[in-house]
Amino acid sequence: MTSGAPVRDSGFDDFLDALADGDGYYLECSNGHGSFPPRRACRVCGETDLEQRTLPSSGTVETFTIVRVPTPQFEGETPYVTAITAFGSVRLTGIVRDVDPDSVERGLTVEPSVERWDDDTRRLTFEPR
Amino acid sequence: MQTVRIAGVGLTHFGVHPERTGRDLFAEAALEAITDASVPRDDVEWVHYGNFMAELAEHQGHQGPLMAESVGLADRPATRHENACTSSGAAFREAVETIRAGSADVVLVGGAERMNNLGTAGATEALAIAADELFEVRAGVTFPGAYALMARAYFAEHGGDRADLAHVAVKNHANATVNEYAQFQREISVEEALDAPMIADPIGMYDACPITDGASAVVLTSESYAREHDVDAPVVVAGSGQGGDALALQDRASLASTPATERAAETAYDDANITVDDVDLTEVHDCFTIAEVLAIEALGFYDEGEGIGAAREEETTRDGPRPVNLSGGLKAKGHPVGATGTGQLVEATRLLRGDHPNSDAVPDATTALTHNAGGTVASAVVHILEVER
Ligand SMILES: [Zn+2]
Numbered sequence: 001m002t003s004g005a006p007v008r009d010s011g012f013d014d015f016l017d018a019l020a021d022g023d024g025y026y027l028e029c030s031n032g033h034g035s036f037p038p039r040r041a042c043r044v045c046g047e048t049d050l051e052q053r054t055l056p057s058s059g060t061v062e063t064f065t066i067v068r069v070p071t072p073q074f075e076g077e078t079p080y081v082t083a084i085t086a087f088g089s090v091r092l093t094g095i096v097r098d099v100d101p102d103s104v105e106r107g108l109t110v111e112p113s114v115e116r117w118d119d120d121t122r123r124l125t126f127e128p129r
Numbered sequence: 130m131q132t133v134r135i136a137g138v139g140l141t142h143f144g145v146h147p148e149r150t151g152r153d154l155f156a157e158a159a160l161e162a163i164t165d166a167s168v169p170r171d172d173v174e175w176v177h178y179g180n181f182m183a184e185l186a187e188h189q190g191h192q193g194p195l196m197a198e199s200v201g202l203a204d205r206p207a208t209r210h211e212n213a214c215t216s217s218g219a220a221f222r223e224a225v226e227t228i229r230a231g232s233a234d235v236v237l238v239g240g241a242e243r244m245n246n247l248g249t250a251g252a253t254e255a256l257a258i259a260a261d262e263l264f265e266v267r268a269g270v271t272f273p274g275a276y277a278l279m280a281r282a283y284f285a286e287h288g289g290d291r292a293d294l295a296h297v298a299v300k301n302h303a304n305a306t307v308n309e310y311a312q313f314q315r316e317i318s319v320e321e322a323l324d325a326p327m328i329a330d331p332i333g334m335y336d337a338c339p340i341t342d343g344a345s346a347v348v349l350t351s352e353s354y355a356r357e358h359d360v361d362a363p364v365v366v367a368g369s370g371q372g373g374d375a376l377a378l379q380d381r382a383s384l385a386s387t388p389a390t391e392r393a394a395e396t397a398y399d400d401a402n403i404t405v406d407d408v409d410l411t412e413v414h415d416c417f418t419i420a421e422v423l424a425i426e427a428l429g430f431y432d433e434g435e436g437i438g439a440a441r442e443e444e445t446t447r448d449g450p451r452p453v454n455l456s457g458g459l460k461a462k463g464h465p466v467g468a469t470g471t472g473q474l475v476e477a478t479r480l481l482r483g484d485h486p487n488s489d490a491v492p493d494a495t496t497a498l499t500h501n502a503g504g505t506v507a508s509a510v511v512h513i514l515e516v517e518r
Pocket of ligand 1: 032
């Protein structure tokens with residue numbers, strides 16, 4: 001896809017660095033709307049004064065799917081589980097690791113983590129607690 | 130403000146045509162629309178074109194002039210609109226606005242998509258980029274996977290199951306049997322749908338639209354042009370609306386509803402000065418069976434959580450009180466992404482004019498609604514058509 005040294009996505013990769021170090025955070029406006037970087041304005045109300053808040057260390061799986069037909073980037077990894085997980089007022093989407101796909105259920109408590117896939121890509125993952 | 134009329138419509142066969150270029154597909158549909166309109170090609174002043182993935186499928190950008198050129202209109206203003214699966218729905222809305230604003234009297238609008246030359250993996254990758262690259266695609270979200278996330282959230286919130294969804298697929302396949310433009314002109318059973326392989330649980334193969342090549346086109350004229358040139362154009366574009374939402378599902382208030390469709394529908398109903406009860410027939414964006422359920426709720430036909438049983442209860446079937454997707458829908462007619470929006474408008478026009486093979490299901494229909502959605506409904510376009518009999 002890309003050639004040469006990988007170029008970071010500023011904001012997003014800084015967020016993944018922090019999450020990998022166990023220091024996950026999200027952004028919040030004064031109206032309590034949460035979001036993730038890169039973000040200059042609240043996605044709901046447009047406020048530009050966004051505070052960094054600590055991301056809860058675990059979250060609850062709200063919905064998930066077992067993907068069996070992948071994009072080329074995930075060839076050979078099927079079936080895998082992708083879930084949307086709520087961490088208080090914000091949600092994140094990630095791949096659930098260390099689990100039998102058929103045993104995943106809504107309400108499962110997971111911790112977020114970051115997996116290095118190749119030189120260019122990292123993936124947000126969840127591990128059951 | 131100028132009233133906008135549909136003077137002519139055209140479609141290619143929707144199906145597996147990997148060898149056909151986008152320009153060839155579009156030219157076939159556009160020339161058919163111009164012929165159907167009986168408007169001199171030279172009178173077309175403007176071209177609006179919808180396409181999603183030609184950069185990936187054909188290594189082709191700058192498609193506006195290319196498509197205008199394909200029908201001998203290379204010197205006309207021509208713009209390509211990209212809005213994922215709403216690309217040509219959005220192009221149609223721009224075409225309507227162009228005439229309403231008095232900027233042109235005759236506009237050619239359509240869309241095309243070449244997908245099968247990419248193969249299943251390549252098409253899956255191309256479709257996935259309608260989602261948020263950083264927060265969804267890198268987390269393994271595919272197009273079917275995204276709707277699977279919504280389907281499971283819907284079941285959890287409102288109930289319903291895969292059998293309810295199977296009835297949507299069965300209905301749309303039944304409607305497509307007489308549609309010569311459809312990819313699948315064959316019936317399926319609920320059992321077949323439930324037994325089909327899973328793509329992304331709970332979305333199975335028969336919950337998903339196929340990978341489709343095809344094109345669609347419409348010739349629009351102003352009221353004054355139609356009158357002056359005695360154009361036979363009984364169908365009026367009475368209402369137009371568009372709505373938006375966060376691109377990533379994780380940023381939506383609810384994972385089991387589609388407010389972008391609600392916003393588009395409200396605008397379109399107001400624009401047409403009608404209510405939901407005036408709608409006689411509907412073409413909705415059923416890229417997946419759950420998408421039809423979400424659409425008929427957001428359009429106001431059903432309360433939230435009530436649309437899941439509509440097909441099973443035969444309320445939205447061909448002979449039901451509120452037929453949905455008489456064309457066969459994206460499920461059976463096929464989903465050449467950039468051609469789908471204007472394709473729905475072609476089908477709805479023919480259903481209202483009485484020259485569609487399923488027109489006999491709605492002989493007294495005067496009002497049609499089309500609903501075109503992008504990605505997981507981060508964008509939605511709704512149009513209202515009315516026929517003068
Ligand atoms: Zn805010």
